Amino acid sequence: MEYPHPIIAREGWPFVAVTLAAALIGTFLAGGWSAPLWLLFAFVLQFFRDPPRPIPQGEGLVLSPADGRVVSVEACRDPFVDRDALRISVFMNVFNAHSNRSPVDGRVVKRWHLPGKFINAELSKASVENERNALWLKTAEGFDVTCVQVAGLVARRILCYVDEGAELKRGERYGFIRFGSRLDVYLPDRARPRVSIGDKVYAAKSVIAQLPVAA
Template sequence: MKNYPHPIIAREGWFYIIISFAVSSAVTYKWGIWSLPLWLISLFVLQFFRDPGRVVPDVEHAVLSPADGRIVVIEKTEDIYGKREALKISVFMNVFNVHSNRSPVDGKVESVHYFPGKFVNADLDKASLENERNALIIKTQNGQTVTCVQVAGLIARRILCYVGGGEILQKGQRFGFIRFGSRVDVYLPLSARPKVAVGDKVYATETVLAEL
């Protein structure tokens, strides 16, 4: 699977999965059926950290979804990171979505900017500017700018980003992870043509958000 360096369970979750299953097993050994709630929690943790490989669609000039979830915003607004007017498309992830983040385009990471902040519900518009977030400014091969912003959510307490300025990303390449509920905002040139609508379910890498 292209750009998929680890098994189907995200490496970010291995510690939590091992601990939860170890505790559930120990309680089962001692108290039997009373461990059922812990096993349900363990299964939830396992499903949260699933991270299946994805196939990159063969669509020229496509901007791919950086995350699984639901489209909550499509609007023209200011990209404060790239300092321009832009088309913003936001993907909200609930706790049942896959939470690894993947590059929406081929390009060079011009810069990465981290901002500490609040942890309000990521489904709210104000989360884009008030919550903890991490912004990647990517320059595509044809010179256009795409800004991809990881935004922490109500429960999320850690944004993980594995790339820095100067690195080259390919469409669908895994670059980060957000734990337990969040969103990703994508800022595109105003000339971009949206291919999704508010309310649509999208899948990281496999769904085309827009065309440049």
């Protein structure tokens, strides 16, 4: 789905409006004592930022679906498509931009929404225990890529705007999570990771893996 990148994510407009109104009213009523309200407004503004990003070009590139820090690069079993896979996980804290972008060009084969817990999304067990929304993407070359939005300790709202049959472009915005969480990407087990644990990555801008030449 197309998104005009208005700098502030549309999901944040009500929060920005409310905190700005509170800060202005606080300034009118209490002057300098309203400083905490302006700090809250600044936090909300930075949390919901949604800047345009240059999309890297190149065959087989897998882009980060979220801003954050890489917390997992490991071989595992994809629980959605039931296959051996390479999983790369990105943890978003409350200071990261929270728009979620498609890691590859592909068609949404299936979508799942699973209820669950709200434990710290930085922990590995959050991938199987927390509430999550998963998209199974099929690339034109026949590769399966599963992208999973995982709720966290503070994040209680996963938003996904695409469903089965949708065509996504690499770097295209498809969802949002409030407030701090995790994105898991399950790739073919022959994919080559291009990030390591601890690396900082940016949605639609950072290359996290390279798909093999042929499916």
